[in-house]
Amino acid sequence: MATLSLEVTDWNRSNIAELPDVPSDMMVRDLIEEVEQAMSLPRDTYHLIAGGEKLNRAATLEEAGIESGEELTIAPEVSAGA
Amino acid sequence: MVNPAYQFVQRVCGRAGALIAEREITDFRPLAEDVAFAAVLEGRLANDGKWGAASVEPFFEEEKLAGVTVRRASQQKSYRTAVFADNAWAILLAAQGMDDEDNVEEKLTFTWELQLRLRDPEAQKKRLRAAITYAPFPLTADTVAGLGIAAEGRQTDIWVSSKLLEELRQSAVANLDRERAHFLTGRLLQEGGRGVVVLSGSIAAEVESGSSAVHFGFSPQTFAAARQEAQRRNDGLTVLAWAHNHPPPCRRDCLAVVPACKSDNVFFSVADRGVHRAGFSAPYAVALVAGKAAGRRADDPEFRAYGWRDGVIVEKNFYTF
Numbered sequence: 205m206a207t208l209s210l211e212v213t214d215w216n217r218s219n220i221a222e223l224p225d226v227p228s229d230m231m232v233r234d235l236i237e238e239v240e241q242a243m244s245l246p247r248d249t250y251h252l253i254a255g256g257e258k259l260n261r262a263a264t265l266e267e268a269g270i271e272s273g274e275e276l277t278i279a280p281e282v283s284a285g286a
Numbered sequence: 287m288v289n290p291a292y293q294f295v296q297r298v299c300g301r302a303g304a305l306i307a308e309r310e311i312t313d314f315r316p317l318a319e320d321v322a323f324a325a326v327l328e329g330r331l332a333n334d335g336k337w338g339a340a341s342v343e344p345f346f347e348e349e350k351l352a353g354v355t356v357r358r359a360s361q362q363k364s365y366r367t368a369v370f371a372d373n374a375w376a377i378l379l380a381a382q383g384m385d386d387e388d389n390v391e392e393k394l395t396f397t398w399e400l401q402l403r404l405r406d407p408e409a410q411k412k413r414l415r416a417a418i419t420y421a422p423f424p425l426t427a428d429t430v431a432g433l434g435i436a437a438e439g440r441q442t443d444i445w446v447s448s449k450l451l452e453e454l455r456q457s458a459v460a461n462l463d464r465e466r467a468h469f470l471t472g473r474l475l476q477e478g479g480r481g482v483v484v485l486s487g488s489i490a491a492e493v494e495s496g497s498s499a500v501h502f503g504f505s506p507q508t509f510a511a512a513r514q515e516a517q518r519r520n521d522g523l524t525v526l527a528w529a530h531n532h533p534p535p536c537r538r539d540c541l542a543v544v545p546a547c548k549s550d551n552v553f554f555s556v557a558d559r560g561v562h563r564a565g566f567s568a569p570y571a572v573a574l575v576a577g578k579a580a581g582r583r584a585d586d587p588e589f590r591a592y593g594w595r596d597g598v599i600v601e602k603n604f605y606t607f
Contacts, residue, residue, distance in 0.1 A: 219419070223415065225414065238414045239416070244315040246563060247309070250506070251506040253507060253510055256507065258505070277506070278506075280565050283501045283503045283560075284467065284561045285502070
């Protein structure tokens with residue numbers, strides 16, 4: 205198992221999280237939870253984006269093709285409504 | 287990490303006191319940002335982003351949990367539990383599988399409370415190391431007068447250019463059967479110890495979004511695309527707000543009703559508050575809602591503005607220029 209060094213920014217770049225030792229077999233959903241916790245974000249609302257694509261929460265980072273040094277974006281999936 | 291020792295759990299109970307649902311509160315970010323922004327505006331903190339993480343501690347009154355004190359750098363501010371009222375609605379809606387249209391207020395009477403629980407220290411040890419860098423607030427050196435706005439004694443934290451409001455009005459009128467949303471760009475000013483938002487540009491929320499007459503869905507890519515577009519424009523404006531319309535309940539048929547009926551569709555729903563909390567937690571972030579107001583035709587929409595005040599989303603006044 206490799207260890208990845210990742211940078212995760214929120215959508216408007218007001219917070220940047222540097223995570224120096226992320227296991228490559230970590231599930232995407234678990235990384236999202238770590239970043240939500242570190243950035244004090246509401247739970248179960250966010251996704252990670254890499255290269256413009258939303259990552260599958262059920263995949264590992266390795267399966268999602270994430271490499272060390274990559275910059276990811278965390279952004280919410282939300283609905284406004286009347 | 288906002289508090290390594292405690293979890294703050296919000297419990298929502300039904301009329302008879304039975305638990306409906308509970309959820310740990312994790313989104314203290316609006317409060318953490320409120321503490322820093324207030325201190326920056328009052329000159330107690332430099333606007334350099336070097337504030338470090340916030341810590342959240344409970345405070346009690348008569349042996350009952352009454353709120354939280356948020357500390358950041360050398361600053362602190364206390365918030366009563368009422369700041370979490372919006373979350374209670376969201377927890378209830380999620381638990382009941384309802385949306386705003388179900389008018390849960392009439393169907394359910396509920397209470398909620400905040401509980402303090404000890405965290406599992408072993409679970410904390412397994413967390414990843416994470417270092418957070420905070421960006422300074424996007425304050426500019428501009429002034430309201432310097433931007434050519436004649437305030438003429440009008441007091442507000444929100445100015446919207448007439449051109450932008452007309453653009454949003456036209457969008458609302460053209461979409462009486464579908465919600466549309468825009469990211470709004472502008473300048474954030476510091477005047478008289480207050481943050482003032484001057485909005486003048488818009489970016490349509492179109493990438494990977496979805497909508498109907500009663501909802502507008504933002505995907506993560508919608509947000510990322512808006513940021514990229516704002517960067518590409520390089521016009522000195524920052525995304526500071528968002529806007530969307532609420533079509534009237536009878537859609538386009540509304541225009542056939544003469545005189546205009548008393549229905550009012552300009553409000554900030556629980557879902558809208560969820561969007562604001564998740565995507566626009568900055569203390570200066572603004573939301574505009576357009577819709578049919580009582581006694582007005584749907585093609586003459588009214589706009590209302592909402593934003594943060596002391597960690598709570600409230601309606602705010604705004605003026606055009």
